[in-house]
Amino acid sequence: MNATINHDALALILEAILLSSDKSLSLEQLEAFFSPDEQVTRADVRQGLTALRTLCAGRSFELKETVSGFRLQTRAYYQPWVQRHFEEKPAKYSRALLETLALIAWRQPITRAEIEEVRGVAVNPAILKTLQERDWIRVLGHKEVPGRPALWGTTRQFLDYFNLRSLDELPSLEALSTHTLDELVL
Amino acid sequence: MNATINHDALALILEAILLSSDKSLSLEQLEAFFSPDEQVTRADVRQGLTALRTLCAGRSFELKETVSGFRLQTRAYYQPWVQRHFEEKPAKYSRALLETLALIAWRQPITRAEIEEVRGVAVNPAILKTLQERDWIRVLGHKEVPGRPALWGTTRQFLDYFNLRSLDELPSLEALSTHTLDELVL
């Protein structure tokens, strides 16, 4: 190795190379970043990487060796913050979903057929699934009619989400049909 | 600010956020990475960034503020090595492209005819297309003359790419021209 480069300086060069790379780099690939007159051997690269690993102690990122080589990656500790890069903007729920949820809230226990009867259209099973996954609705039992359809109702999580202590706090259907929304104290 | 986070810890969180971002992030955007109960204010983010700048001393990368915010970038010193990510030399821009871009940068808003007037030659449409595809220039409006030609100006991406916080950071044309005349008389 060239006398003008020590292993700490080499570690920083490797850091710059890895930080500007979009993929992992093998020892061989890293070696190729140096020109022949720099006389950086594979052993030097190895030592440089060891020095780099030490340099990264106490930083937000670490040197990671994978099957395809080396890369710098943020430490698991920072996941909660870093994660937000990948959070997608929440979609909006469809009108069909909100109406289904409203019917389950005000008319529980209610079967899917009953929801369909009021809404006048079929309920997409995906809607019930979404609402279930959100823990807002659950099956309370089964109606004793042919097919034993599930009876849906809302959950404690539903009340929590909407800041309600009980379903009594929902405006009554009478109030809904005779008053405009603004008149209802929300 | 939450007592459990100090500014050095915050600096490392900001480091992780910036290292995992593919674009510059503004103070506002950085602030949004923290949940309300972390109680990280914009002033905290600012202090965290100052701490991060210090933390980067002696590393291969630095904190850079450009027009759209903050990013971490490798230092110019590492250019000879980092450059080799490219199989070939980095894109060298033609004089025609650079002159066109210079006219748009210093003289915006400017029409194509005005560019041609100064340069004394027609502007190849491919140049404007290239500059647009790089997101360095955009149409700011149209000049109220026959034909309503497009008025060109530079973008934030242009400033980001050339490490500028604002157009004010471009060298002044006066400085450039006096320098030129002295040189010419030799």
Added chain:
Amino acid sequence: MVLPIVLELTPEASTPLALVWGEPLATLPNDLYIPPDALAVVLEAFEGPLDLLLYLIRRQNLAISDIPIAAITEQYMAYVEVMKVFNLDLAAEYLVMAALLAEIKSRALLPIEATATTEEHDPRMELIKRLKEYERFKKAAQALDDLPRLEREHFTAHAEVERAKQAVLLPEVELRELLLSCQAVMKRAEVSAHHSIRREPLSIRDRMSKVLSALQLNTAVAFEQLFTLDEGRRGVVVTFMAILELLKAHLIEVLPQSTPYAPLMITTVETA
């Protein structure tokens, strides 16, 4: 025709052309093979007539304002002739400039009084102004190119993130939205006449759900256990009505008593 030019033609592109232009142009045989791109390369080195003029002026270490117009015009015309000789697709701008130079040159030969009257349209001053302006932007382009930039001096520093679990942000819903939905759906249902919406106090509906869920957890629940005495008389009534509604709807049933006055056991309806 004066041809002082050929070899040191351009600052950048002289090497490949030396072979072609080793001899004075006038002696070039017509059938000499000229690499078709050679002159194009030369011309590409100039960004137009202004750039070529600047080059000619600079070569003589002159300030723009001191242009010896006659000499420069001759040199400029020589270039244009070369371009013509090689049948180069000569940009019209070069010819326009040639005409301008010729005009300036001929004016210079006129008596001073004749030119003084048209001073505001002095084409020489105009040209000098344009040359200075162009040179300014030539420098600006160079200054721009000298700025440290991404993908050359600097690279965005990027570390990988292990994306173990994807956080999905769920849509937010306001109670107001839910109310609007309910209002909308009810209105639609009322419009279609054959649906009569029974209006029951919500508290009974709520209690029906609670009773059903209590029965979900246990196979059978004592009737008394379904009541919360703390709720007072109204609560008891509501629960009792809920149980009656559920019985009416055949959602629950009362198990047969094993002995008289044994506790009433309530269970969900099981059908085979």
